[in-house]
Amino acid sequence: MNESPKLIIGNWKMNGLRASAHQLTCDVLQRARALPNDVRLVICPPFTQIERTSRILRARNVGETILVGGQDCHMSHNGAHTGDISAEMLADLGARYVILGHSERRQAHGETDALIRLKVRAAMDAGLRPVVCIGETMHERQEGRAASVLASQIDGSLTSDFEGVLAYEPIWAIGSGVTPSRDELERTLYLLSGLLRSRLKKDDIRVPILYGGSVTPDQAHAILSIRSIGGVLVGNASLDALRFTQIAEAASLQLSSQPLSGPYNS
Numbered sequence: 001m002n003e004s005p006k007l008i009i010g011n012w013k014m015n016g017l018r019a020s021a022h023q024l025t026c027d028v029l030q031r032a033r034a035l036p037n038d039v040r041l042v043i044c045p046p047f048t049q050i051e052r053t054s055r056i057l058r059a060r061n062v063g064e065t066i067l068v069g070g071q072d073c074h075m076s077h078n079g080a081h082t083g084d085i086s087a088e089m090l091a092d093l094g095a096r097y098v099i100l101g102h103s104e105r106r107q108a109h110g111e112t113d114a115l116i117r118l119k120v121r122a123a124m125d126a127g128l129r130p131v132v133c134i135g136e137t138m139h140e141r142q143e144g145r146a147a148s149v150l151a152s153q154i155d156g157s158l159t160s161d162f163e164g165v166l167a168y169e170p171i172w173a174i175g176s177g178v179t180p181s182r183d184e185l186e187r188t189l190y191l192l193s194g195l196l197r198s199r200l201k202k203d204d205i206r207v208p209i210l211y212g213g214s215v216t217p218d219q220a221h222a223i224l225s226i227r228s229i230g231g232v233l234v235g236n237a238s239l240d241a242l243r244f245t246q247i248a249e250a251a252s253l254q255l256s257s258q259p260l261s262g263p264y265n266s
């Protein structure tokens with residue numbers, strides 16, 4: 001059976017000036033040369049470095065092995081939206097993916113599920129693959145409300161014809177050094193795949209589900225050994241070419257050591 005590549009997405013957040021972004025991209029490229037094609041890297045630099053990163057990748061002819069993404073886009077195609085960037089603008093710079101609904105944007109900019117759904121539509125219209133982030137707070141988890149929060153985020157933020165990636169990023173795990181246990185994550189992935197099936201109203205779900213939150217090379221093996229996981233969304237460790245590519249190597253090792261198949265490994 002032909003499996004889709006595991007996605008290892010690096011979210012640089014608000015990091016990277018011209019020189020450091022250039023160096024990091026070249027270092028990732030250098031270290032990623034040995035990666036087999038069952039792993040796909042996606043680098044999501046800040047807006048200002050997307051064109052540079054795309055240009056470097058194009059010049060090295062990396063094809064589909066390493067792609068570029070944005071960290072957000074506006075819901076409209078164009079217009080009077082001072083300071084905003086549209087999905088078409090990202091695509092025009094060479095981006096192929098866009099992260100939407102990251103908890104840092106939901107919290108700092110008051111982004112709602114309804115708004116994220118409009119951004120998903122705009123991204124798909126522009127030919128980008130949206131990476132929609134969902135996740136519960138520690139408080140919601142302690143109150144036993146995680147499942148209902150995730151259900152309502154999926155319901156509110158995905159279009160019924162959604163074609164993209166879902167990233168489960170529990171807010172309490174982001175930047176904290178704490179991750180869910182392997183068992184807990186496996187149960188959550190099972191829950192999410194069921195929710196996706198009912199939201200998208202089809203059994204054959206082609207939406208990879210990623211995990212994000214304090215992913216490091218040390219944890220990557222355990223996380224990526226979960227059969228149903230589509231990959232990982234990496235924050236801090238993606239700013240270090242060695243750590244980022246070690247995470248990708250962990251995905252590749254898992255793929256070669258076990259036969260993978262599943263509804264969300266498309």
Ligand SMILES: O=C(CO)COP(=O)(O)O
Nearest residue numbers: 011174175213214235236
């Ligand atoms: O927010 C994240 C990726 O989008 C995760 O960040 P960290 O890997 O730094 O916890």
